[in-house]
Amino acid sequence: MPVSTPFTGGCACGAIRYECSAEPMMSLNCHCRDCQRATGSAYNTVVGVPAAKVQFTQGSPQYYETSGERGTSVRHGFCPMCGSPLVALPSAYPVMMSLRASSLDDPSWVRPAADIWTASAQPWDTMNPAIPKFETQPTEEEFQSILA
Ligand SMILES: [Zn+2]
Numbered sequence: 090m091p092v093s094t095p096f097t098g099g100c101a102c103g104a105i106r107y108e109c110s111a112e113p114m115m116s117l118n119c120h121c122r123d124c125q126r127a128t129g130s131a132y133n134t135v136v137g138v139p140a141a142k143v144q145f146t147q148g149s150p151q152y153y154e155t156s157g158e159r160g161t162s163v164r165h166g167f168c169p170m171c172g173s174p175l176v177a178l179p180s181a182y183p184v185m186m187s188l189r190a191s192s193l194d195d196p197s198w199v200r201p202a203a204d205i206w207t208a209s210a211q212p213w214d215t216m217n218p219a220i221p222k223f224e225t226q227p228t229e230e231e232f233q234s235i236l237a
């Protein structure tokens with residue numbers, strides 16, 4: 090993805106700011122119900138980056154946890170002041186942090202490589218036919234194929 094590092098982002102009210110010093114590993118659109126609820130929209134575009142390369146330069150998110158398939162869970166970080174969703178930490182991929190594309194200062198360089206959880210996509214949602222679709226969570230092997 091055409092991005093120069095470090096790149097920055099933050100929440101809507103400005104209380105929380107972060108900086109990422111590594112290039113993204115991948116980007117995808119998640120159409121699961123948890124993401125729909127958390128975004129208030131049809132799907133959630135995330136950018137996966139090495140968790141160790143993200144630094145909160147101002148404030149720190151508050152987290153809540155959701156449990157997924159096969160005993161995995163995801164911790165979701167949001168701004169306690171304005172409620173903006175910012176990051177997620179999937180227990181299945183502990184080295185990765187996913188940044189909400191919406192929280193980036195410049196989200197225009199993001200290139201989602203796949204649509205996942207399309208089984209719960211909304212009928213009023215439109216998807217890019219050119220990228221791969223996964224009905225639920227991609228397997229480890231499928232996941233590797235969509236890494237940048
Ligand atoms: Zn905020």
Ligand SMILES: [Zn+2]
Nearest residue numbers: 119120121124
């Ligand atoms: Zn999701």
